[in-house]
Amino acid sequence: MSRTDRKRIAQVLVVALLAALVPTAAHAGANLVANPGVEGLAGNGFPVCWERSGWGDQNFTFGLSHPGHTGANAMQITLVTASNGDRKAMMLENPSCAPNVTPGHQYDLSAWYTTTTANTVMTMFRHDVAHGWVYWTDLATLPVTATWTRKTVRTPPVPAGTDQIVWGVTVYGVGTLRTDDYAMDDVTAPAPGTSCSAGDACTKGVWQVMPFTSPVRGIHTVVLKNGDVLLVAGSGNDPDAFAAGTFTTAVYHPSTGTFTTVPTPADLFCAGHVQLPDGRVLIMGGNKAYPAADGSHGYEGLKNSYVFDPATNSYSRVNDMTAGSWYPSATVLGNGDVISLGGLGEDSSGTVATQYFKTSESRWLSLNEAHQTWNFWGLYPSMILMQDGRLFYSGSHVFGDGLPGTGSSIYDYGTGTITPVRGLQNKDQRDQSMSVLLPPAQDQKVITMGGGNINTNVDANPLTDIIDLKQPDPVHIAGPPLPAAKMYVSAVLLPDGKVFETGGGLHNRADPVYEASMYDPAANTFIAGMATDPVPRTYHSSAFLLPDGRVMAVGDNPGNGTFDMRLSVYSPPYLFQGARPQILTIPPTDWAYGSTQSITVDGPVLKAELIRPEAVTHSSDPNQRFVDLPMSVNGTTIGLNVTSNPNIAPPGWYMLFVVGTNGVPSVAQWVHLG
Known part of the structure; x- marks a missing residue:
C-alpha cells in the first residue's frame, strides 16, 4: 500500500470514526493492552509485548526516550531518510500480548504521542482464524505536536472470524515519533449489572x-x-x-x-x-x-x-x-x-x-x-x-x-x-x-x-x-x-x-x-x-x-x-476480563525441589502455579495436576516456593502460569522440575 493510499484511506476512516464517537460515551472498562506504559523491558532492551516493525528502505533508529509521558520510558522512532515504506512500534502478534476481541464489538484505542512529521498514523492488524495475521486498517492520521498529546479513535466493528488484534503508531516521513501510555477499551455496552463487554463470553x-x-x-x-x-x-x-x-x-x-x-x-x-x-x-x-x-x-x-x-x-x-x-x-x-x-x-x-x-x-x-x-x-x-x-x-x-x-x-x-x-x-x-x-x-x-x-x-x-x-x-x-x-x-x-x-x-x-x-x-x-x-x-x-x-x-x-x-x-x-499479566524475567528453566525461584512480572498477581501438560485418552489422564507455588512478593519481584516433595510434582516439564488480580492468567512459560 502506498503512502498516498494510506493517507487517503486514513482520512476517510478518521472522519467516519470521529463521527461515530459523538453520540456514544466510551465505557470505562479494563485496559486490554499488555505493558501499556512500556516500562517492562525484554531481554532485547525493547518493551515487553512490543516489537520494532516496518518495511521498505529508510535510514532509521528505534529506541527509548526518557522520561516518558508518565514513568521512565517512551518508545521512539526516528526516520532520517524515508524513500519508501514505514517503521512502527507494534504490539507483538502472540497470544500473550495481543488483546482478545469479540466479533461485532468496537474498541477505543488511545496513545499519548509527540511527532515532528505529519506522516504519522495509527495502524491495526487483526488475527483471522482462517488466514492468520492480516493488515486491517490505518485508523487515524496524527497531527504534528511537540507536547504530549492523546489521540483516541474507535475501531470499526470487529469482523467475523477475528479473535485478536494488534496496533501501534506508524511513521513514514522524516522525523521523530515518541509514544507512551497506550489504552484499549471495549466500548460495546455491557450487559446490565456487569463490567465485561464481551456479552455471554464474560461468564x-x-x-x-x-x-x-x-x-x-x-x-x-x-x-x-x-x-x-x-x-x-x-x-x-x-x-x-x-x-x-x-x-x-x-x-x-x-x-x-x-x-x-x-x-x-x-x-x-x-x-x-x-x-x-x-x-x-x-x-x-x-x-x-x-x-x-x-x-x-x-x-x-x-x-x-x-x-x-x-x-x-x-x-x-x-x-x-x-x-x-x-x-x-x-x-x-x-x-x-x-x-x-x-x-x-x-x-x-x-x-x-x-x-x-x-x-x-x-x-x-x-x-x-x-x-x-x-x-x-x-x-x-x-x-x-x-x-x-x-x-x-x-x-x-x-x-x-x-x-x-x-x-x-x-x-x-x-x-x-x-x-x-x-x-x-x-x-x-x-x-x-x-x-x-x-x-x-x-x-x-x-x-x-x-x-x-x-x-x-x-x-x-x-x-x-x-x-x-x-x-x-x-x-x-x-x-x-x-x-x-x-x-x-x-x-x-x-x-x-x-x-x-x-x-x-x-x-x-x-x-x-x-x-x-x-x-x-x-x-x-x-x-x-x-x-x-x-x-x-x-x-x-x-x-x-x-x-x-x-x-x-x-x-x-x-x-x-x-x-x-x-x-x-x-x-x-x-x-x-482484561489484559494478561506478563512474566518479564524467569530463572534458568531447571528448577530444583525445595528451591525459591525469583521471577519479575508487570503488575500485581494473585497466584502462581505449575500445571503438568496433559497426556489424555479415553477420559483418562491420571498425571494431570496443578501445583501451587506459594509466593513471596516484593513489588513486581515474586519469589516462588517450589515443593520439596517430588510425589506432589513428579520430575518433568511444567507450564508456569501467573494469574493477575483481574483473574486473567498469563501465557505459560515452560520450566523443568527435578
Missing part, C-alpha cells in the same frame, strides 16, 4: 471450531514441552487401516495452525502414554489384533514400546514390555520412573503383571525385577500418584463393570499391598468417568465425574465423588452432581484453579451430551451453562489445556464407525 466463554481438520484421528493427545500437540491414531479404530498397516501420527502446531505428519512404527491405537522427565513421551503397548470374525479372540495387546522425541518429531523403540498392553494405565512416579497396570494381553485376557519402566536405564524391567502382586486392575484404570508415593485407584475405568469389591483402592508398589477404599457411588456405572487431582495438588483431593456402563447401556449418570487422600482412612464423599449426566466426560484443570468439564454422551457411543460446566473446588459447586462445543465429543474424544490458557477438544467416534476430524478451541471467561 460462559466461547468455543471456536477451527477452519481446518486434523489429518489423523486424534485418539491419543499429548501436550508437548514446546507447546505443540501430539495426536496419535495408530490404526484409529479402523480394522481396514490395521489390515493395510496404515498407522498415523501428527503433531499440531497451535502457533501456526499447521500439522507435521510423523511415520508411525506400529499400531499404537489404545496404547498408554506419559511424559518422561526430559519431556519425551513414553508410549506403551497398543493394538496387536482386532477381534477375530470367528470369535476365537478379542482385541490383543502389543508388547511394543516407543519413545517419541518432540525435538525430532520421531519415534524410537525401547525394549518390549513384559506383557501385552491394550488400554494400560501409565503413571509417572516421584523418582521419574513409570508404572503401568491393567489392560489386555497378547491373548486377549487381562494383564496382571505390574510393568515398571526404569527411566535412568531407558528400559522396562523384567518380571522378576519389578514387584508383582498379580492383580488385574481393569482397562485404563485411573492410577493417581499420592504424596506418600502410593497409587490411588479412583474407580474410573473403561468397558463395563468396575472391579470387584469397593471399586476403588490404594496400592503400595513397595509393599505390594492393596487397601480397599469405601464410598464410591455406583461403582459398576463409572465406565468412561474421569478422575482428576484437584487444584492444588498439595490438598490431595480427587474428584471422579460421571460414567456409565457399556454392557448394560443404562443412561449415564451425573454422579461425582470427592476424596481427601490426606486422611488416615480416606473415604469417597458424594459431591455435587454434574449439571448433565454423561459418560466420556473430559475434565481439564485451568490456571485460575477451576476445573472445566466438557463433552460426553448419554449412552455407549451414542447420544452426545453438549452441556459443559465449571467446577469450583473452593466452593465445591458446578457452574452450569458454560459455552458448549458445537462438535459432539463422545467415544475417543479428548480435551486438554493449551499453554495460552485455552482448551482444545478433539475426536468423536460414534457407533457407526465414523470419526469427527474437527478441532475446537474454548476460550474460558477469564480471557475476556
